[in-house]
Amino acid sequence: MLRSFFLYLSQAVWAKDVMMHIGLARRTAYRFVAGDTLEEASAVARRLNQRGLEVTLDHLGESVISEVDARQAADDYLELLDAIAADNIRATVSLKLTQLGLDIRDDLCLDNMRRILERAGDTGCHVTIDMESSAYTEKTLHVFRALRRDHGFDNVGVVIQAYLYRSEEDMRALAAEGAYVRLCKGAYDEPVDCAFQDKADVDANFVHLVQQFLNPDACQAGAYLGIATHDERMIRAAQAFVKAHNVPHANFEFQMLYGIRPKLQQQIHDDGYRMRLYVPYGTQWYPYFMRRLAERPANVWFFVSNFFRR
Numbered sequence: 001m002l003r004s005f006f007l008y009l010s011q012a013v014w015a016k017d018v019m020m021h022i023g024l025a026r027r028t029a030y031r032f033v034a035g036d037t038l039e040e041a042s043a044v045a046r047r048l049n050q051r052g053l054e055v056t057l058d059h060l061g062e063s064v065i066s067e068v069d070a071r072q073a074a075d076d077y078l079e080l081l082d083a084i085a086a087d088n089i090r091a092t093v094s095l096k097l098t099q100l101g102l103d104i105r106d107d108l109c110l111d112n113m114r115r116i117l118e119r120a121g122d123t124g125c126h127v128t129i130d131m132e133s134s135a136y137t138e139k140t141l142h143v144f145r146a147l148r149r150d151h152g153f154d155n156v157g158v159v160i161q162a163y164l165y166r167s168e169e170d171m172r173a174l175a176a177e178g179a180y181v182r183l184c185k186g187a188y189d190e191p192v193d194c195a196f197q198d199k200a201d202v203d204a205n206f207v208h209l210v211q212q213f214l215n216p217d218a219c220q221a222g223a224y225l226g227i228a229t230h231d232e233r234m235i236r237a238a239q240a241f242v243k244a245h246n247v248p249h250a251n252f253e254f255q256m257l258y259g260i261r262p263k264l265q266q267q268i269h270d271d272g273y274r275m276r277l278y279v280p281y282g283t284q285w286y287p288y289f290m291r292r293l294a295e296r297p298a299n300v301w302f303f304v305s306n307f308f309r310r
């Protein structure tokens with residue numbers, strides 16, 4: 001209920017206008033966001049690298065409706081890629097296709113992605129396409145495959161959400177293609193006709209998809225899995241599986257969001273696993289922040305109690 005309400009707010013323009021002017025909302029959001037600027041994000045990424053953690057940098061933005069803004073978003077990513085290379089930061093980048101014009105025209109989005117992947121190729125960087133709501137799943141996978149198959153980019157990955165029924169089939173195909181996949185539970189409000197509604201079902205599917213994907217043939221074909229969760233039960237299940245089946249560490253890593261369970265992040269790294277943090281930055285923090293509130297009621301109470309304590 002609370003989850004659905006915050007996911008509704010994440011899309012509501014009136015709520016965005018109100019929240020972005022509340023100083024406390026902004027300060028609370030910055031628990032999950034590295035800062036407004038590329039310089040602030042680079043500083044956070046460098047600090048994480050020094051602690052042995054890998055990073056993926058995300059310049060926040062989504063649901064762009066003007067061509068100018070979509071091209072500007074791509075230019076911002078080119079600047080980010082140059083900064084990663086210039087500052088020797090160990091980082092990949094993550095982005096959303098609706099930030100690059102998917103809601104405007106497919107060819108605009110593809111063109112922006114091509115520019116980004118070419119620059120990423122020049123600087124030796126990898127790019128992961130985040131997955132948005134189920135309205136975009138098919139289109140996102142289509143763009144991902146077009147970039148790999150038709151344009152020959154091998155430095156691009158995509159996200160799959162364990163709450164979708166279709167993910168088993170998608171993961172099977174992506175494993176056979178030797179793709180780079182980040183598996184997460186899923187952060188949007190999805191209807192019963194396409195997604196599991198019970199957390200227990202989502203969790204069971206998450207574990208199943210990890211095991212299905214990390215099979216010897218897929219690993220041989222170069223498939224790579226980002227196991228993106230803060231859920232210790234998912235993490236322990238994945239660790240038990242990779243140990244039992246001798247899955248090479250070169251074929252997977254763990255991933256978490258900046259600002260969530262930092263002790264567990266460090267522990268996973270200290271236990272000898274590759275651990276990557278998703279570090280978002282930029283002024284468009286509102287929908288990202290709302291999704292983080294939706295995931296965990298305690299975040300909402302933290303925000304509300306601070307609001308009334310002022």
Ligand SMILES: Cc1cc2nc3c(=O)[nH]c(=O)nc-3n(C[C@H](O)[C@H](O)[C@H](O)COP(=O)(O)OP(=O)(O)OC[C@H]3O[C@@H](n4cnc5c(N)ncnc54)[C@H](O)[C@@H]3O)c2cc1C
Pocket residue numbers: 129130131132159161182184185186187188228229230231232255256257260261277278291292293295296299
């Ligand atoms: C690296 C990364 C990339 C992601 N990319 C995408 C994407 O492209 N598309 C997409 O739909 N979703 C994405 N997500 C979000 C994901 O789908 C989940 O919504 C989110 O990770 C919460 O699920 P969980 O696996 O942590 O498990 P949950 O069962 O939700 O949480 C397990 C535990 O983690 C902690 N926790 C989880 N969320 C929070 C929070 N917000 N604040 C504080 N503690 C928390 C709590 O201790 C909780 O008990 C991504 C997540 C990660 C880690």
